[in-house]
Amino acid sequence: MNAQPELTQALLYLDGVSVSFDGFRALNNLSLVIGPGEMRAIIGPNGAGKTTMMDIVTGKTRPDEGDVLFDGRVDLTRLDEASIAELGIGRKFQKPTVFESQTVEDNLLLALKGPRSAAASLFGWRNRVKASELDGVLETVGLAEHRARLAADLSHGQKQWLEIGMLLAQDPKLLLVDEPVAGMTDAETEETARLLTRIAGNHAVVVVEHDMAFVRALGCKVTCLHEGTVLAEGPIDAVSANERVIEVYLGR
Amino acid sequence: MIASRLLAGLDLKGRVFLAALAGLAVLVPVLNLAVPETSALHVPTYVVSLLGKYLSYALLAVALDLVWGYCGILSLGHGAFFALGGYAMGMYLMRQIGPRGVYGNPTLPDFMVFLNWKELPLTWYGFQSFPYAMLMVVLAPGLLALVFGWFAFRSRVTGVYLSIITQAMTYALLLAFFRNDMGFGGNNGLTDFKDILGFNIQAQTTRVGLFVATVVALALGYAVARAMVNSAYGKVLIAVRDAESRARFLGYRVERYKLVAFTVSACMAGVAGALYVPQVGIINPSEFAPANSIEAVIWVAVGGRGTLVGAALGAIVVNFAKTWFTGALPELWLFGLGALFVLVTLFLPKGVVGTLSAWSGGRRQAAPAGVAAAPAAE
Numbered sequence: 251m252n253a254q255p256e257l258t259q260a261l262l263y264l265d266g267v268s269v270s271f272d273g274f275r276a277l278n279n280l281s282l283v284i285g286p287g288e289m290r291a292i293i294g295p296n297g298a299g300k301t302t303m304m305d306i307v308t309g310k311t312r313p314d315e316g317d318v319l320f321d322g323r324v325d326l327t328r329l330d331e332a333s334i335a336e337l338g339i340g341r342k343f344q345k346p347t348v349f350e351s352q353t354v355e356d357n358l359l360l361a362l363k364g365p366r367s368a369a370a371s372l373f374g375w376r377n378r379v380k381a382s383e384l385d386g387v388l389e390t391v392g393l394a395e396h397r398a399r400l401a402a403d404l405s406h407g408q409k410q411w412l413e414i415g416m417l418l419a420q421d422p423k424l425l426l427v428d429e430p431v432a433g434m435t436d437a438e439t440e441e442t443a444r445l446l447t448r449i450a451g452n453h454a455v456v457v458v459e460h461d462m463a464f465v466r467a468l469g470c471k472v473t474c475l476h477e478g479t480v481l482a483e484g485p486i487d488a489v490s491a492n493e494r495v496i497e498v499y500l501g502r
Numbered sequence: 503m504i505a506s507r508l509l510a511g512l513d514l515k516g517r518v519f520l521a522a523l524a525g526l527a528v529l530v531p532v533l534n535l536a537v538p539e540t541s542a543l544h545v546p547t548y549v550v551s552l553l554g555k556y557l558s559y560a561l562l563a564v565a566l567d568l569v570w571g572y573c574g575i576l577s578l579g580h581g582a583f584f585a586l587g588g589y590a591m592g593m594y595l596m597r598q599i600g601p602r603g604v605y606g607n608p609t610l611p612d613f614m615v616f617l618n619w620k621e622l623p624l625t626w627y628g629f630q631s632f633p634y635a636m637l638m639v640v641l642a643p644g645l646l647a648l649v650f651g652w653f654a655f656r657s658r659v660t661g662v663y664l665s666i667i668t669q670a671m672t673y674a675l676l677l678a679f680f681r682n683d684m685g686f687g688g689n690n691g692l693t694d695f696k697d698i699l700g701f702n703i704q705a706q707t708t709r710v711g712l713f714v715a716t717v718v719a720l721a722l723g724y725a726v727a728r729a730m731v732n733s734a735y736g737k738v739l740i741a742v743r744d745a746e747s748r749a750r751f752l753g754y755r756v757e758r759y760k761l762v763a764f765t766v767s768a769c770m771a772g773v774a775g776a777l778y779v780p781q782v783g784i785i786n787p788s789e790f791a792p793a794n795s796i797e798a799v800i801w802v803a804v805g806g807r808g809t810l811v812g813a814a815l816g817a818i819v820v821n822f823a824k825t826w827f828t829g830a831l832p833e834l835w836l837f838g839l840g841a842l843f844v845l846v847t848l849f850l851p852k853g854v855v856g857t858l859s860a861w862s863g864g865r866r867q868a869a870p871a872g873v874a875a876a877p878a879a880e
């Protein structure tokens with residue numbers, strides 16, 4: 251399908267998206283626009299539909315109605331996960347998911363940009379990845395000393411970083427990061443905020459998080475979801491002062 | 503060059519395994535052909551064929567381990583691929599009988615004459631040619647796996663559901679091959695073979711030749727599987743096993759990766775079946791029995807899933823035990839097998855070889871693999 255001309259500016263464009271599970275409306279007429287290189291924080295109570303929004307964007311769940319456009323022209327609702335990933339959308343799961351029985355290095359190698367077909371991997375074309383890229387990512391996420399360890403042996407926080415590193419290795423245009431600091435210490439949380447802000451600019455980053463100190467540290471526009479729809483959007487101070495946001499989410 | 507690259511990719515147990523196979527390929531023929539029958543060291547010909555049978559099972563186990571151990575596809579239908587390869591070989595052997603059958607018909611196998619058939623069905627065309635039959639040994643199971651896998655993996659059937667439909671597949675084939683009008687010999691199957699490539703199939707030297715061919719096939723099958731799992735492809739396969747959706751969101755077409763492994767594995771199982779048939783002298787529909795496929799899974803579990811060598815050893819050891827048991831205490835075998843499976847699942851979830859390499863690996867490397875059911879993928 252074709253996008254209207256004014257939408258070409260947006261990297262990710264959701265309009266009027268709704269989806270129901272067994273009659274329960276997880277997303278309700280949701281609209282969201284992310285610009286190229288933009289950093290956006292998404293907050294909202296449990297069950298607000300934050301993860302479901304990411305499921306829609308990455309092709310895991312099909313919306314019942316609404317438009318989901320990438321790069322102003324690609325209709326994401328018609329593509330599967332692998333095609334969407336190839337377009338340049340990477341995703342970190344809410345529950346950290348890495349390849350436990352493989353080394354940190356192999357995890358990143360698997361993620362590194364390059365041909366993804368079975369033939370390419372079987373006949374070794376995929377092996378021509380640049381060692382410098384791998385080292386760069388290892389450095390960025392602070393796992394350089396752990397490159398030879400099995401992912402299963404990493405701490406919870408390190409696994410989160412490894413997964414973020416895998417996103418970086420993928421080098422997508424858009425990163426969807428679901429609760430990156432859950433289970434992290436304060437120091438690790440601060441480090442992660444620094445890491446993500448460094449990434450933004452070259453990549454658009456959408457971060458879902460409940461940790462308000464962390465969201466504040468990101469220093470970006472904030473969207474609050476509630477019952478599958480946007481409740482408030484704007485600078486953090488404005489959103490956290492919003493009456494409805496305080497009522498349903500932040501509390502008094 | 504390929505050989506040296508492969509050797510470089512082998513771990514210790516792989517090298518020991520290939521060396522042991524090379525030893526068997528020399529030792530068994532010598533002990534059978536050169537050592538006089540009166541000597542205690544003589545290996546009787548029936549034992550040579552028995553060993554050959556075990557080794558063809560070992561190849562089936564390696565094939566199964568490729569999909570189950572490295573890609574998490576618990577196929578309970580690999581016996582079907584094995585049997586299809588066996589039937590392709592059996593059809594070649596039937597056509598070799600020629601006019602020497604009971605009814606003396608030069609083209610039609612005896613069972614067709616008995617059924618009053620006038621001409622050879624299309625499915626049997628070409629099977630008088632050895633190369634054609636060998637092609638079918640690989641193609642028939644390969645194509646079935648390709649079609650079956652294409653539908654199953656594309657619709658994302660996984661886990662127990664996939665296992666159940668693989669059982670259904672082999673059961674459906676069991677019923678089909680039982681039917682006389684399918685033209686594969688009905689419930690009697692194919693037997694009374696006379697010769698293979700012009701050699702009398704009963705002759706001592708032929709038996710030894712078949713044994714050596716099986717050893718070579720097992721070594722090659724192992725080498726192919728090892729090369730696959732060591733390649734970048736193998737890393738993706740393991741990634742799919744451990745976190746399928748993670749692999750998908752990284753942009754991998756999981757269904758294609760599975761399909762490649764499943765098809766290669768089925769072809770390998772077909773070769774195993776083709777080597778099995780001339781050594782046991784018969785192929786009939788009971789080879790499609792769902793229980794056969796389940797037994798193969800037990801061999802792999804006992805030896806160690808995701809180790810390849812363990813799968814082969816598991817097949818050999820369990821079948822030794824089976825031969826001994828069914829001789830000594832026939833009615834207890836199924837209980838013994840069941841108990842073995844339960845014990846291994848409870849106390850040795852990585853199987854014998856998996857546990858051994860975890861121990862030795864744990865000493866070399868400070869960090870042991872802490873995950874259950876995640877075999878060391880070296």
Ligand SMILES: Nc1ncnc2c1ncn2[C@@H]1O[C@H](COP(=O)(O)OP(=O)(O)OP(=O)(O)O)[C@@H](O)[C@H]1O
Nearest residue numbers: 271272276294295296297298299300301302303344
């Ligand atoms: N595949 C699914 N099937 C059925 N219900 C689902 C499915 N996915 C999500 N839901 C429901 O949709 C609602 C929104 O869930 P979602 O995971 O998007 O919330 P969330 O905002 O990410 O919450 P949290 O902060 O707890 O992660 C929840 O009530 C959830 O139970």
Ligand SMILES: [Mg+2]
Nearest residue numbers: 300301302344
């Ligand atoms: Mg969520």
